[in-house]
Amino acid sequence: MATSPPPAPRPLLARLLTPVGPPEARLHERDGAAVLAVPGRYSVTYLVIGPERVAAVDVGSSADVPRVLEALAWLGRPASSLAWVTPSHLHFDHAMGVDALARATGAEVRLGRVALEASQGRRRLRWPPGLPLIRMIPTWPMQGMPFLPLADWREGLDFGVPWGKNRFRARLGAPLLEGEPLAGFPGWEVLETPGHADDALALHHAGAGFLIAGDTVRNFLGGEWNPLRCDARDFARTKARLLALGRVETAFPAHGPVLEGERVLARLNDLPWWCP
Numbered sequence: 001m002a003t004s005p006p007p008a009p010r011p012l013l014a015r016l017l018t019p020v021g022p023p024e025a026r027l028h029e030r031d032g033a034a035v036l037a038v039p040g041r042y043s044v045t046y047l048v049i050g051p052e053r054v055a056a057v058d059v060g061s062s063a064d065v066p067r068v069l070e071a072l073a074w075l076g077r078p079a080s081s082l083a084w085v086t087p088s089h090l091h092f093d094h095a096m097g098v099d100a101l102a103r104a105t106g107a108e109v110r111l112g113r114v115a116l117e118a119s120q121g122r123r124r125l126r127w128p129p130g131l132p133l134i135r136m137i138p139t140w141p142m143q144g145m146p147f148l149p150l151a152d153w154r155e156g157l158d159f160g161v162p163w164g165k166n167r168f169r170a171r172l173g174a175p176l177l178e179g180e181p182l183a184g185f186p187g188w189e190v191l192e193t194p195g196h197a198d199d200a201l202a203l204h205h206a207g208a209g210f211l212i213a214g215d216t217v218r219n220f221l222g223g224e225w226n227p228l229r230c231d232a233r234d235f236a237r238t239k240a241r242l243l244a245l246g247r248v249e250t251a252f253p254a255h256g257p258v259l260e261g262e263r264v265l266a267r268l269n270d271l272p273w274w275c276p
């Protein structure tokens with residue numbers, strides 16, 4: 001096995017505009033847990049590596065699918081070892097490639113409780129209100145100004161947009177429920193983390209101190225709590241809850257490089273209102 005996984009794209013604008021630079025493709029291993037970061041077109045795909053099977057969190061674009069397949073091959077795992085794919089929340093830049101990856105590998109799509117209700121038309125997901133949403137615009141060039149490839153226009157835009165129905169064509173697996181052990185992934189647990197989005201999920205491995213944080217945590221500016229929130233009170237509760245988690249020494253943000261260090265969440269910044 002080569003020492004480093006297939007390299008990630010390093011868009012020029014992302015290198016120029018974000019102090020921390022674009023995310024890197026890297027395998028993180030500690031105390032029985034392993035996560036491979038596979039930076040994608042809009043967000044980072046995290047592969048959770050179990051003893052026999054692999055799970056994928058977030059696939060922003062169908063254009064990311066080949067790189068995820070390459071990453072699996074680099075891990076020495078067949079594509080059929082991918083057990084399931086989940087979006088950390090139903091926002092397009094995390095969800096447009098989920099169905100495509102699941103169909104390419106035969107994996108299931110698994111959704112959290114709230115995302116599942118939304119995809120069944122039983123619940124409407126709230127979006128961050130208009131003014132804060134404007135803060136999102138400068139973050140697009142900070143990610144290298146990715147354009148949507150044709151496949152995302154054709155199919156992806158049913159997912160993670162206010163008008164999308166989030167109907168997956170791949171097989172839907174059992175919902176990812178908080179408090180239930182994740183079969184095949186010892187030590188990992190699901191946390192419901194509403195605030196940025198109503199359906200936001202995180203995956204925590206207390207033994208390793210790993211937190212796949214979804215879009216609750218970003219790293220464009222050195223590590224920050226995402227200023228985009230559909231519900232500020234929910235976000236505050238989620239933040240307090242994450243800060244009280246036993247051990248988190250590696251936080252995997254949905255955007256930007258992985259954050260590491262003792263009590264890494266306590267060092268995250270709350271951005272002033274004028275920051276992107």
Ligand SMILES: [Zn+2]
Nearest residue numbers: 091196197215
């Ligand atoms: Zn989001």
